[in-house]
Amino acid sequence: MNWGGFGTVDGWLAIIGLAIGTFAIRYSFIGLLAGKKLPPRFERALQLAVPAIFAALVVPLILFQGNQLNLTMRWPHAVAAIITGIYAWWRGGMLLSLVIGMASLHALLWFFA
Amino acid sequence: MxxxxxxxxxxxxxxxxxxxxxxxxxxxxxxxxxxxxxxxxxxxxxxxxxxxxxxxxxxxxxxxxxxxxxxxxxxxxxxxxxxxxxxxxxxxxxxxxxxxxxxxxxxxxxxxxxxxxxxxxxxxxxxxxxxxxxxxxxxxxxxxxxxxxxxxxxxxxxxxxxxxxxxxWQLDFTIPLSFVAMVVPLLKSRSQILAAIAGGAAGVLLYAMPLKLGLIAACALGTCVGMTVDALLKLKTSEATR
Known part of the structure; x- marks a missing residue:
């Protein structure tokens, strides 16, 4: 039976640092702004920042192999992501969108293997 | 109630x-x-x-x-x-x-x-x-x-x-797919779509920035692009009504 170990001191410092820092980031504006009315320009900027940040997060996850852009390997992923996006926009529904996306990825990989 | x-x-x-x-x-x-x-x-x-x-x-x-x-x-x-x-x-x-x-x-x-x-x-x-x-x-x-x-x-x-x-199995691909499925239906305006395109492109180009700063830089860039498009669209409608 593996009861598990506790790792290094540096490891625990890293855990504490990440946990406290991340909570501070999460609480930042919730704590500062809750109940206050935001200027409309700021609110608009946030509406634009959300799609921008998700795209910046997602596109490398789709197109990168390891730490590099690799379109020869990843184009089926790009196509599958576009199909998923179209379906989600048209119908919505997370589970079915995921199933359709993964099915198209494997169909493409199988067909063009 | x-x-x-x-x-x-x-x-x-x-x-x-x-x-x-x-x-x-x-x-x-x-x-x-x-x-x-x-x-x-x-x-x-x-x-x-x-x-x-x-x-x-x-x-x-x-x-x-x-x-x-x-x-x-x-x-x-x-x-x-x-x-x-x-x-x-x-x-x-x-x-x-x-x-x-x-x-x-x-x-x-x-x-x-x-x-x-x-x-x-x-x-x-x-x-x-x-x-x-x-x-x-x-x-x-x-x-x-x-x-x-x-x-x-x-x-x-x-x-x-x-x-x-x-x-x-490529199951790790379900993470980006779930983000796509969640966010695409929320895109309502041209400025939001262009902010996403700019953010995505910048996310790729700035990926190698030190300390993983590329993500936040790409967010700022995409937001600026969206705000610019907003301003341009407003200019166009105000000219049309003049």
Whole structure:
């Protein structure tokens, strides 16, 4: 039976640092702004920042192999992501969108293997 | 509303949150396992792997931090890089703040504690559907208390069993797919679409920036592009009406 170990001191410092820092980031504006009315320009900027940040997060996850852009390997992923996006926009529904996306990825990989 | 009816509707909101986020559970499996394995390699030990999943609850920052630790980077750089990856949550925090105007200080701590990509976007989507009027926190907690224990469990299995799914299944691809499926339906205006395109392009081009700063730079750039498009569109309509 593996009861598990506790790792290094540096490891625990890293855990504490990440946990406290991340909570501070999460609480930042919730704590500062809750109940206050935001200027409309700021609110608009946030509406634009959300799609921008998700795209910046997602596109490398789709197109990168390891730490590099690799379109020869990843184009089926790009196509599958576009199909998923179209379906989600048209119908919505997370589970079915995921199933359709993964099915198209494997169909493409199988067909063009 | 009577007390009993209010309680029933609170329970219904919680259940709606659970159902919404149960659909995201498959996407947590591969990434959670990978993060658990990576935490072991970084020397956190099994319980360290569980603790970082439970208390940070932020996969990409966990991956970055453990990767830096494994490669022998200084502790401060590893922590800082992980935190920069999570800076995007400040944007979520600002975006969610006006939605929870009536929250008590204790409730605000709960909102903050579980603020991740998935809980944030689920909440935004609900807001856009106009179902946010009653019990926003109950819905949010339904979401969070579905995802959080599952995330910790997957990390634990990765750490204790060293379990990995076969790479050929490509199940890690469900993470970007779930983001696509969540965010695309929320794009309502041309400025938002162009902000996303600019953010995505910048995310690729700036990927190699030190300390993982590319993500936040890409967000700023995409926002600026969106604001510019907004201004141009306004100019065009004001010219048309003149």
């Amino acid at each position: 009577s007390n009993a009816a209010d309680q029933a509707s609170s329970r219904a909101s919680f259940k709606a949150g659970v159902i919404e986020c149960l659909q995201l559970i498959p996407s947590y499996i591969p990434f959670g396992l990978v993060c658990g394995v990576a935490a072991m390699q970084a020397g956190l030990g099994e319980w360290g792997a569980v603790a970082i999943a439970a208390f940070a609850f932020a996969g990409s920052s966990q991956a970055v931090l453990t990767q830096f630790l494994s490669s022998g980077a200084p502790l401060t750089i590893a922590i800082l890089s992980g935190l920069v990856v999570n800076l995007r949550m400040a944007v979520y925090s600002a975006a969610i703040a006006p939605r929870i105007a009536g929250a008590t200080p204790k409730e605000r701590v709960l909102w903050a504690a579980f603020l991740v990509d998935q809980t944030f976007i689920s909440n935004e989507a609900r807001h856009q559907r106009g179902e946010h009027m009653n019990h926003p926190l109950a819905f949010y907690l339904g979401c969070a208390l579905t995802l959080w224990p599952w995330w910790v469990l997957m990390n634990a299995i990765g750490a204790f069993a060293g379990a990995k799914l076969p790479a050929s």
